[in-house]
Amino acid sequence: MVFSYPTLNKVSIIKEIGSVDFSLSVTAASGVAYNNEDNTIAISSCWGDLGNKITIIDLTKRKVEKTISPGGQIVGIVATNKTLLYQLYYKAIQFMDLTDASTRDITIENMNTSIKLTVSRHKLYYSSLGYHTVVCCDLDGTKQWSFKDENILKSPSGISADNNGNVYVVGYGMNNVVVISHDGQNVRNSYH
Template identity: 35%
Template sequence: MIIDLTTRKVKRVVKLPKTPFGITFDGESLICCCSGKDIQMISCTDFSCTNIPKTLMSQYSYIAIQGDKIVCTVPDDSKVSCLDNGKLVWEFKNESVLKKPGGITIDDKGNVFVVGMDSKNSLMISPDGKQYKQIQTKEYGLTEPSTIYFDKIRKQLLITNINSFAHLYDVSFY
């Protein structure tokens, strides 16, 4: 369902092959993950739906986009994948620091931020997927982290817990 937030009215109902989970916006299209299906792109001009071939998503996958780069979580395999036009660019998998990745976001420099739902933390992964830094843990209140969002204008990171408080951080590593 696409809702006009100004009028609070349903603008359009878009039929998808399965229930969507992670969703993002690239300025022209909504891009979403549907369990067991390829990534779906919904045009915001005519609401047509197309898929990105060879991008099969698992259940509860989250997604973020910057330019041609799409990053998505694969919770069942505890990994993060980076795709460019459907082709795998890099993959991050290190279960000693990231278990059951959930929400994911990208900053304006291409750094990827992701929460570990079972590892109860958040990581920053370098744009090439080769380096990472743990930035928050359960000791700082991440009891059940689920989603994350980077505000590129304010340089702030918002992390939500499933059943408790959200946390807002000023990011100053620039």
């Protein structure tokens, strides 16, 4: 497990037994994404002048491998294969190929809020905090489905998807977890 501490400017990697394996200094550490392709983690930092960078940590060597400045405030971040995906706040979701640092943007609706991201089976899922929505799209940004029901999900924050495409979303505004089926048609609500 990895814990980020934005106010302490620190990231801690925790062993399975619960003790700290090691910690590193990362300014304004926020989002965490694990890349199993090369056993690294990408840490987003997004606090004004202190952040706006991505720090890549090599877990085998236990050190910072490199720091990337993508040119804006970074909110959500996810890693898949040799690609990072992150939200440049108020701009776009950016894909970065880690082999050559090339980037491409996809523009989605409602960019002016915090967006959390996850990827599963060649689909991008994101939660839009201020608009109370969860969206599924392909990796080019073409929307497949959208879910919004403020009686079930308010202020969606954390998001994850399983191998079947079921999406798990933390409802910050209702202190719940909502499970949305792979096609966006069925929803199950788990309170507290």
